[in-house]
Amino acid sequence: MAKNDSLQGTLDLLVLKILSRRPRLHGYALMTAIAETSGDVLRAEEGSLYPAMHRMEEAGWIQAEWVKRESGRRTRVYELTRAGRAQLAQEELRWQTVASAVNRVLRMA
Amino acid sequence: MSLLSRIANVFRGERLNREIEEEYASHLEEAILAGRDPVEARKALGSALRRQDESHDIHVVAWLDTLRADFVFGWRQLKRNWVTSAAAVLSLALAIGACTSAFRLIDALLWRPLPVAHADRLYVLSRHGMGFDNRPGEWDSWAYPDFQLMRAAARGKAELIAVSWALRTDITYKTDQEMEKAVVQYVSGSMFPTFEIQPAVGRLFTENDDRTPGAAPYAVLSYDYWTRRFGRDPGVAGRTFHYGDGVYQIIGVSEKKFTGTEPGVVVDIFVPTMMHREVTRSDSTWIRTLAVVAPGVAIEPLRAKLAAVSYAFEKNRLSGETGLSQETLRNVLANQVRMEPAPTGVSGMQKEYSRALAAIAILVVLVLLIACANVANLMTAQSATRSREMALRVSIGAGRVRLIRLVLAESALLALFSTVGGALFSWWSAPFVVSMINPPDNPARLILPGDWRVLSFGILLIACEVLFFGLVPALRASSVRPVSALKGDDSHARPVLMHGMIAAQVAFCFLVLFVAGLFVATFEHLASKPTGFSAERLVLLETTAHRAQPAAYWDQVEDHLRDLPGVERVSQAAWPLLGGSSWNDSISVNGGPPSVDLAYFLNVSPGFFETMRIPLLAGRDFRQSDGYPRAAIVNQSFARRFLQDNNPVGRSFDKASDDGSYERMQVVGVVADAYYSDIRIMLPVVFVPLHHPVSGTGLRPMSEVTYIVRTRSPNPLSEAAQLRQEVGRVRPEFRVSNVQTQKELLDAQTIRERMLATLAMFFAVVAILLAGVGLYGVLYYSVIQRHREIGIRIALGARAANVVRPLVSGISMALVIGTVAGLALGLTSTHYIESLLYQVKASDPVQLAAPGLVILLAAIIAAAPAVVRALYINPVDLLRAE
Numbered sequence: 001m002a003k004n005d006s007l008q009g010t011l012d013l014l015v016l017k018i019l020s021r022r023p024r025l026h027g028y029a030l031m032t033a034i035a036e037t038s039g040d041v042l043r044a045e046e047g048s049l050y051p052a053m054h055r056m057e058e059a060g061w062i063q064a065e066w067v068k069r070e071s072g073r074r075t076r077v078y079e080l081t082r083a084g085r086a087q088l089a090q091e092e093l094r095w096q097t098v099a100s101a102v103n104r105v106l107r108m109a
Numbered sequence: 110m111s112l113l114s115r116i117a118n119v120f121r122g123e124r125l126n127r128e129i130e131e132e133y134a135s136h137l138e139e140a141i142l143a144g145r146d147p148v149e150a151r152k153a154l155g156s157a158l159r160r161q162d163e164s165h166d167i168h169v170v171a172w173l174d175t176l177r178a179d180f181v182f183g184w185r186q187l188k189r190n191w192v193t194s195a196a197a198v199l200s201l202a203l204a205i206g207a208c209t210s211a212f213r214l215i216d217a218l219l220w221r222p223l224p225v226a227h228a229d230r231l232y233v234l235s236r237h238g239m240g241f242d243n244r245p246g247e248w249d250s251w252a253y254p255d256f257q258l259m260r261a262a263a264r265g266k267a268e269l270i271a272v273s274w275a276l277r278t279d280i281t282y283k284t285d286q287e288m289e290k291a292v293v294q295y296v297s298g299s300m301f302p303t304f305e306i307q308p309a310v311g312r313l314f315t316e317n318d319d320r321t322p323g324a325a326p327y328a329v330l331s332y333d334y335w336t337r338r339f340g341r342d343p344g345v346a347g348r349t350f351h352y353g354d355g356v357y358q359i360i361g362v363s364e365k366k367f368t369g370t371e372p373g374v375v376v377d378i379f380v381p382t383m384m385h386r387e388v389t390r391s392d393s394t395w396i397r398t399l400a401v402v403a404p405g406v407a408i409e410p411l412r413a414k415l416a417a418v419s420y421a422f423e424k425n426r427l428s429g430e431t432g433l434s435q436e437t438l439r440n441v442l443a444n445q446v447r448m449e450p451a452p453t454g455v456s457g458m459q460k461e462y463s464r465a466l467a468a469i470a471i472l473v474v475l476v477l478l479i480a481c482a483n484v485a486n487l488m489t490a491q492s493a494t495r496s497r498e499m500a501l502r503v504s505i506g507a508g509r510v511r512l513i514r515l516v517l518a519e520s521a522l523l524a525l526f527s528t529v530g531g532a533l534f535s536w537w538s539a540p541f542v543v544s545m546i547n548p549p550d551n552p553a554r555l556i557l558p559g560d561w562r563v564l565s566f567g568i569l570l571i572a573c574e575v576l577f578f579g580l581v582p583a584l585r586a587s588s589v590r591p592v593s594a595l596k597g598d599d600s601h602a603r604p605v606l607m608h609g610m611i612a613a614q615v616a617f618c619f620l621v622l623f624v625a626g627l628f629v630a631t632f633e634h635l636a637s638k639p640t641g642f643s644a645e646r647l648v649l650l651e652t653t654a655h656r657a658q659p660a661a662y663w664d665q666v667e668d669h670l671r672d673l674p675g676v677e678r679v680s681q682a683a684w685p686l687l688g689g690s691s692w693n694d695s696i697s698v699n700g701g702p703p704s705v706d707l708a709y710f711l712n713v714s715p716g717f718f719e720t721m722r723i724p725l726l727a728g729r730d731f732r733q734s735d736g737y738p739r740a741a742i743v744n745q746s747f748a749r750r751f752l753q754d755n756n757p758v759g760r761s762f763d764k765a766s767d768d769g770s771y772e773r774m775q776v777v778g779v780v781a782d783a784y785y786s787d788i789r790i791m792l793p794v795v796f797v798p799l800h801h802p803v804s805g806t807g808l809r810p811m812s813e814v815t816y817i818v819r820t821r822s823p824n825p826l827s828e829a830a831q832l833r834q835e836v837g838r839v840r841p842e843f844r845v846s847n848v849q850t851q852k853e854l855l856d857a858q859t860i861r862e863r864m865l866a867t868l869a870m871f872f873a874v875v876a877i878l879l880a881g882v883g884l885y886g887v888l889y890y891s892v893i894q895r896h897r898e899i900g901i902r903i904a905l906g907a908r909a910a911n912v913v914r915p916l917v918s919g920i921s922m923a924l925v926i927g928t929v930a931g932l933a934l935g936l937t938s939t940h941y942i943e944s945l946l947y948q949v950k951a952s953d954p955v956q957l958a959a960p961g962l963v964i965l966l967a968a969i970i971a972a973a974p975a976v977v978r979a980l981y982i983n984p985v986d987l988l989r990a991e
Contacts, residue, residue: 026135026136026139027132027135027136027139028135028136028139028140028143029139032143045153046136046153046154046155047153047154047155050132050133050136050164051163051164051167054129054164054167054168055167058114058115058167058168069135071138073134073135073138074131074135075132075135075139076128076131076132076135
C-alpha cells in the first residue's frame with residue numbers, strides 16, 4: 001500500500017485525469033475511482049483530497065456544482081474546466097518526462 | 110477570477126462554511142452506503158473544525174478574512190459600550206465636521222485657483238504707503254485713465270484687465286416700479302478672451318465692445334444668475350434692462366464655472382468698463398487692475414515699468430492740486446506699486462477674513478485634538494479593563510500584531526462613523542458660516558464645491574485620526590503580560606500616558622477658552638460702545654431720481670412722510686451715518702495752509718440731530734434758510750482738533766477742495782461726537798446744509814437723498830412698505846432704491862467680530878464638554894480598575910481623604926501642568942490674533958483667570974461621580990465577588 005507522500009504532487013494529476021474521463025463525480029466517487037483504477041495501489045486520503053480539490057477549484061481548473069440526489073441530500077459534483085484541461089496536459093507531460101528519466105536511471109545504473 | 114471569488118467569499122463566510130460542512134456530510138453518507146464502518150469513516154475525515162478551517166482558508170483571501178473578523182469583533186465591542194461609543198463618535202464627528210468646514214472655507218477663499226485659463230500667471234497691482242487721509246495703508250483701486258496708460262505700457266508682456274468692485278444694485282426689467290437687486294460688475298472687454306471663457310448662450314463682449322465711453326450698452330449674465338432669474342431660458346439674449354441711467358441689452362451668458370474674480374461674491378451681470386460714468390475721470394479710483402503675464406516675462410522689470418507709468422500719471426494729476434498739504438502730496442507720490450500673484454482672484458473678503466478664518470481653523474484643530482485625546486483615553490481605559498481578555502488571547506497564541514490590528518479596527522470603525530457624521534455636519538455648517546459673513550440683505554456667496562480637494566483632505570484627516578487615537582491604546586493592549594494580567598495585577602496600566610493626554614487636553618482647552626474669551630470681549634466692547642446717536646426705530650430710505658430734481662420736491666416728500674401716523678420724526682441726509690460713504694477734505698484755519706489731517710463732511714436737513722438724537726452742545730440747529738457752504742455744525746472732535754476750542758460757535762474756517770478753491774464756513778453749532786463711517790475711529794465731522802444755493806438759479810437740484818425716519822413701531826421695517834409707497838405716490842419720479850434700518854448698519858460694523866465671537870464660543874463650549882467627558886471617563890475607569898485596592902483600603906479603615914487622594918493626585922497634577930502650558934500657549938498666541946481684537950488686553954487678569962476657573966469647575970463636576978463611587982465601595986460585596 002502506497003504511503004501518502006508517494007502521492008505528493010501527483011494527486012492533482014490523478015484527480016484531473018479521472019475527471020477528464022468521467023465528468024461530474026463527487027468527492028467520495030473520486031476517492032474510490034483513484035483506488036480502483038490504480039488496483040488499490042494508490043489511495044487518496046480524505047484529509048488531503050478535499051483541500052486539494054478546493055484549491056484546484058479556486059485555481060479555476062475544476063468547477064463544482066450542487067446536485068440533488070434521491071436521498072434528498074445535496075452533493076457536490078466536480079468537472080474539468082478549459083483551464084483544467086490545459087493543466088492536465090501540462091502535468092501529464094511533466095509526469096511522463098520524470099517517469100522516463102527515472103526509468104532511464106534505473107536501467108543505466 | 111479566482112482572487113475575486115476569494116474576496117467575495119470573505120463576505121459570505123457563514124454560507125461557505127455551511128457548504129463545506131454539507132460536502133463532508135454527503136461524503137460520509139457515501140462512505141457508509143459503500144459499506145465502510147461509520148466510526149472509521151468519520152475518523153478518516155479528521156477533526157471537523159480543522160478540516161473546515163483548512164478548506165475555508167483555501168476559499169478565501171486569508172488576510173482579508175481576518176480583517177473582516179477584526180471589524181466584526183470591533184463592531185461588537187462598540188455595540189457593547191454603546192454609550193461611550195456614541196459619545197466618541199459624536200464628539201469626533203463634530204470636530205471632523207468643523208475641521209472640514211474650516212478647510213472648505215479657507216480653500217474656497219484663499220487657496221483654490223480661479224477656474225480660468227492662466228490663473229497661475231494672474232497678478233494684481235496695488236499701492237502701498239501713506240494715503241490722502243495721512244494713514245498708512247494698501248490700496249488696490251485705480252483710476253481708469255491710469256489703467257489705460259499701464260495697459261499700453263505692458264502690451265506684449267502682459268494683458269491688463271480692469272475689474273470694478275461688484276456692486277449690489279437696483280436694476281429694472283420692465284417698468285420703473287419693478288425693481289430688483291443684482292450684483293453688477295464692470296469688466297474689461299479683454300477679460301473673457303484672456304480667461305478663455307466660453308459663452309453658454311449668445312456671445313460674450315470683447316475688446317471691440319469696450320473702446321468708446323458709453324458706446325456699447327451690452328451685458329453678459331453669469332450662469333448662476335441666468336439659472337436663478339431666468340430658469341436657463343435660452344431666449345434670454347436680446348432682453349433689455351434699466352440700470353443707472355442707461356438701458357442695457359443682454360447679449361449672452363458666460364459658462365458655468367466662471368463666477369467672477371472675487372471669491373465671496375458671485376457676479377450676476379457683467380458690463381463693459383466703458384459704460385461706467387467715471388471711466389474718463391482721473392480722480393476717481395473704481396477698478397482693480399489684474400494682469401495675466403505672458404509666459405517667461407520677468408515680473409520685476411514689468412512692475413518697475415508700470416510703477417513708472419503710474420507715478421508719471423499721479424504726478425501730472427496732482428500738479429494742479431492745491432487743496433492738500435504739501436506733506437500729503439509728497440506721501441501720496443511716494444507710494445510703492447506692488448505686483449503680487451493672485452491665482453485665486455482678489456476680494457476684500459480675502460483681506461478681511463483670512464486671519465479670522467485662520468484663527469477659527471486653529472481653534473477647530475485644537476478641538477479635534479481634544480476629541481482625539483478623549484477617544485484615545487476612553488479606549489485606553491477600556492482596553493485596560495479588557496486586559497484579561499487580551500491576556501487570554503495572548504495565552505492561546507494571538508500574536509502582538511494581531512492584537513494591535515484588533516484594537517485598530519475598532520478605532521477605524523469609530524473614525525468611519527464619525528467621518529460620516531462629520532461630512533453631514535460640514536455639509537450644513539460651511540454654508541451656514543458663509544451666510545453669517547455679510548448683512549442679511551447682501552449675503553456673501555462663496556462657491557463651496559465638494560470635490561477631490563475636500564475628499565483628500567477628509568481621507569488624510571481620518572488616517573491621522575486613527576493613528577493618533579488608535580495606535581496608543583493598541584500598542585498598550587498588545588503589550589499585556591498574560592501572567593500578571595490573569596493574576597489580576599494591573600501594574601502595566603500605569604496611567605502616565607492617560608494623564609499626559611489629560612494635560613494636553615487641558616492645555617488646548619485653556620487656549621480655546623482663552624481665545625474665545627478675547628473674541629467675545631472684543632465683540633462686547635464694540636457692540637456695547639455708545640455710538641453717539643440712537644439707532645432705535647430708525648428706518649433709512651435711500652431714494653433716487655433718474656434726473657436731478659428740485660430741492661423743494663425732496664422737502665415735499667419729507668413733509669408728507671412726517672404726517673403719516675406711524676412716523677415720529679423725519680429728516681434728510683446725503684447718506685446715513687455708518688452707511689459706508691464718506692466725503693473728506695483738508696481744512697484751512699485763519700488762511701493757513703491746507704491741513705494734513707482731513708475733516709469729514711455730511712449734508713443734513715434741519716432736525717437731523719433731533720431725529721438721530723445727537724445732543725446739540727452749543728449754538729443752534731440748521732434752519733431752512735441756511736445754505737451750503739456758509740453755515741456749519743461741527744462735532745467735538747473737529748472743534749478740538751482744528752479749532753482747539755470747545756465752544757467755537759461763531760468762528761470760521763475754510764474747506765479746501767481738490768481744485769484749489771476754498772469755501773468759507775461759519776460754525777453755528779457744536780454737537781456731541783457720533784461715529785461717522787466706522788465705529789472704531791472717531792472722526793472730526795462737519796455737518797453742512799443739504800440746500801445748496803447757486804447764484805441766480807435758486808437751490809441746486811439733487812438726484813439722491815436718504816430719508817431718515819424714526820417710526821413709532823418698535824419694528825421699523827414693518828412701516829417700510831408703506832413708506833416706500835408714499836414716496837412714489839407724492840413724487841412719481843422718485844424711487845426708493847434701498848431700505849434698511851440704522852440698527853442693521855450698526856450691526857454690519859461688527860459682523861466679523863460677531864462671527865468670531867459666536868464660533869469661538871461654540872467651540873469653547875464643545876472643548877470644555879469634551880474635556881469634561883474625557884476626565885469623567887478616565888476617573889470612572891480608574892475607579893473600576895482599582896476597585897479591589899480601594900475596597901481593601903476601606904476594609905482596613907482608610908479615611909475618605911486617603912481613598913480619594915491616590916485617585917485624583919495624578920489628575921490634579923495633569924490639570925495644573927495643562928493649565929500652565931495653556932497659559933503659555935495663550936500668551937504667545939495673542940501676538941497672532943492682535944489685529945482681530947479691539948480694546949482687549951491678553952494680559953488682563955480676568956481674561957487669564959476665567960478659562961482656568963471654568964476648567965476647574967468642569968473638572969470638579971466631572972470628577973464627582975467617580976469619587977463618590979469610590980467612597981461607596983463596600984468591601985464585603987467585593988470579598989464576596991472574589
